[in-house]
Amino acid sequence: MTIMEPPRTRERRRQDVLERLERETEVWVASADAEGVPCLVPLWFVWHGEALWLVTRPTNPTGRNLRSGGRARLAFGDTLDVVLIDGEVEVHDREEVPGPAADAFHAKTGWDPRAGSVPYAYYRVRPRAVQAWHEERELPQRHLMRDGIWLA
Template identity: 35%
Template sequence: MPSVPLPPVRDLAQRRADTVDRLASGFQMWLATGSDGHGAHLIPVAYVWDGSTLTTATFRRSRTVANLRARPRARVAIGDTADVVMIDTRATLLDVPDIDVASAEAYAQVSTDPRHAPDRFLYVRLVPERILAWNSLTEFAGRTLMLKGSWLDSPVD
């Protein structure tokens, strides 16, 4: 297997800027939930980022919704194994009529519009509590960008 050159190590400010840009320009993520007795559950979903929260939607009667009702926490993964953003979140379920218009319109641009079947879908609002980002093993140290919902000014790991 050919060796692949490692990308240059980014400082904390550059990693944060790249992460915010990636959240704003992307629309696909992996959403992991879990609850006692059911283990981990992982689904691919579309999302929108408003600068502080992620919004997605899923079926009202899904395992994801059942898990979030039991334990309103989720982990999000964006990217591939060589350039990843992982986000630990606090989750809130919202009935379709309760979502703000801007989020609903933005979400409709990247996925099926839940407003067309409000009895089948729920929106999921995900508030980041911890964000990690790294693009190679050389960036594994210092990968935590946010803790307890606040962006860091200096590396902690």
Template identity: 45%
Template sequence: MNDHESPRSRARRKQDVLARLEHDEDLWVATASTDGGPCLVPLSFLWDTTGDSRDRDGRGAANTGTGTGTGTRAGVAAAAGAGTEAGTAPDRGTVLLGTRRTNPTARNLTPGGRVRLSLGHTRDVVLVDGTAEVVEGHDLPPASADAFAAKLAWDPRDRPAWVYLRVTPRTVKAWREENELAERELMRDGVWLV
């Protein structure tokens, strides 16, 4: 992009962000230890839009309260598996990562769970700030685990040394050049602004 190109609209930037989340395979994950030591690593990921991934703030699939859970994972996974439209919304999802439980990235996410993700290069930046939770392989809904394995051609759910990290986006910013800085914020407090 050169200085003479017009900035993208926020709506166009949101479309571009969602395309990257859907199609890219790797991103940068930034965490910090309890004493403030930074950690930045590349990890493969899945943009998980299966309904279960979006129930964190009540805007995802219906919280049905069925199954053995209290209406979070079990009920939402059942609703998503039943073919609801809410289970396929491309702009409502979480970022699903896999890493060894002993790696600094996984250790840094407990207890606070704050994380920053970055996609793209320095001339096409996407920054996602979110909260992460560690999910054991046997606790991850099968639809999410199957989608992760299919996209990335590996399946960590039966490997005891590995865990999933599920990141719920809270802030999303995207820009290419200086002329897009003014409207770079696309999501605030978990809500898309466009």
């Protein structure tokens, strides 16, 4: 395989990440418990208010890990089109989730976790670091956000 395209600029990669956040419906969510045991699951999400909003049951391993650890790593794509997001997690029970965020989640996924008898919680992930790259040629400039500030 021969790579003919030049690396994308940071600005182009930031725009590609933001477009992906609007377009995609699932993201891989990595968390860990107090002993460091990892957990990796795909969850539906919505990008709303400069944060990703995830939903899962508060009693499952991911829900417990996100609540107690307060951090998550999110991943999109395959090995040729990678996006990694490290973020701080804020938990909202379904009774206290901001209406616009829950409505945006419902509009994107077609599912309203506020309805029904099974309890779900919303997890707001505010990005603190974002990396994105297409193959090795973009690795040197892969960092697009550090400490919550976009570099491009």
